[in-house]
Amino acid sequence: MIEQGSGLESYFRRHVRELQPYVPPEALEILARRHGLDPDHVAKLDFNENPYGPSPLVLEALANLRHLHLYPDPVAGELRAEVSDYADVDSDRILVGAGADEIISLLVHLFVEPGDAVLDVTPTYSMYGGVTLQNAGRVVHVPRGDRFEVDVPATLEAMERERVKMVWVCSPNNPTGNLATEAEVLPLLETGVPVVVDEAYHEFSGHTFARFLDKYPNLIIMRTFSKLAGLAGLRVGYVLANEEVIAHANKIKLPFNVTLAGQVAALAALRDRERLRANLQALLSERERMVALLREQGELKPYPSDANFILCEARGGNAKALHAQLAGEGVFVRYFPKPRIDTCLRISVGRPQDTDRLLAAVSRLRPAKEAVRV
Ligand SMILES: Cc1ncc(COP(=O)(O)O)c(C=O)c1O
Known part of the structure; x- marks a missing residue:
């Protein structure tokens, strides 16, 4: 109350x-x-x-942290270079955030004006809708099919009818656990509307949409260090996207969004493959x-x-x-x-x-x- x-x-x-x-x-x-x-x-x-939990190398790196009185690297250069190697995506196509949740907020800020429609396919992760409402957007929920797959015709129809400004597809989907297939995602990308594929759990599936980044400038992929890397308490995530999306997102990102501890820990986690x-x-x-x-x-x-x-x-x-x-x-x-x-x-x-x-x-x-x- x-x-x-x-x-x-x-x-x-x-x-x-x-x-x-x-x-x-x-x-x-x-x-x-x-x-x-x-x-x-x-x-x-x-x-x-x-x-x-995380690698012992993470604990060691945190124990040896120095320069806590200085602000962290605002562009997380060293971490982006390591993510680039891990994800096989150029570092100018990478932005690091304070967890995937901050990235959801950043991306909604980037595309959504008050009253704009944002689409998700339900049941799915609730933050896409929640953050949209925080930004005065409208949420369009399209129900998934019998096997929790994306209902492509219904999604395309809703995208057109509601003039949707961005679409969220979680793959594997939280909470249903299933991957989105290429047959489900590519028709959405063909529309040219920004489509965010949330790959918070991608390592557990062995699948990623990253290879489509070259073909689709409207494809945005989001990942986190909170799951496999075991760093949920330190809040680090990242975006993989076209350079233009990253450049605009950098304009609205808070300068020191990822703590020094977060950057150092994520780097050590990735180095311990x-x-x-x-x-x-x-x-x-x-x-x-x-x-x-x-x-x-x-x-x-x-x-x-x-x-x-x-x-x-x-x-x-x-x-x-x-x-x-x-x-x-x-x-x-x-x-x-x-x-x-x-x-x-x-x-x-x-x-x-x-x-x-x-x-x-x-x-x-x-x-x-x-x-x-x-
Ligand atoms: C699908 C999905 N996306 C994003 C997040 C948020 O991750 P982070 O801890 O990096 O904010 C979660 C967390 O549970 C999630 O399930």
Whole structure:
């Protein structure tokens, strides 16, 4: 509830006054303590973080940080050079931001005037719509098809009808886990409208749209160090796009948007490719094990996933209650009260012991649910 009566009411921008307050997720410490649990002994499977954390080289680089009294490099030159090598994209086609979320905000600022339409394909990551509303834009949601694929004819039709200024496609899609195919994305790019492909989870899929950057100047790719690289706490992400998009985006980016710690850590993370590969391998094999165990148990039906999380349909559909019960058992997962997915839980792929804890909690809860059904 926002207090009124300060006399400032008429000064706030109207669309901001009308926005619903954002309810941020609770920090792990608070969440765990609320359930009377030790934060170090819970299964945190709710935000698709990397449970193994970053490379030891990151910790070493952070321990040796110097020059904290100086501002960081505003163009993150050294990090961009390393990203260029990692992504095989020229560094003048790269911009670094304070996490992918800052980049979403930057890109909406770049293209959207008040009243302009921004399209996303739902269910998907909620920040595309949220940031659009923060910028007084309009959100056009196009529902995905039966297998959560992009409905290309419906999307093209909505793009034309609503004169859409930008389109968001998440690949692999959060929270459904599926990749967008080239057959889904290329027709959207053919329209010339800016299309942002959010590749926050691309490493887990082995697929990227980066090779289309030369052909489509309206293709913008966004990635993050918060997932595979294990740096969610330091807030670093990047854009891969045509030089013209990068040049305009640089004009509106805050000069020192990425901290020194963030730049140094991301650089060290990328330089330890072996560690990235090892973490990827561990998470991919755990994904496979988790899917097999969930199928065997039968309480949570997993959808196919190309990411480090799995969307699961709860048997009997009561995902909301199961979500709360699992939290009481120290297993934190995500529930979204949204169309198509309100009978599901999104569960991050964690360490083997996290999967075991999830399955044990689900089977402990099963008798209680069965008793209710009788
Ligand atoms: C699809 C997607 N894009 C962007 C982000 C934001 O990433 P960052 O931590 O870099 O802001 C997330 C985080 O969960 C995400 O799932």
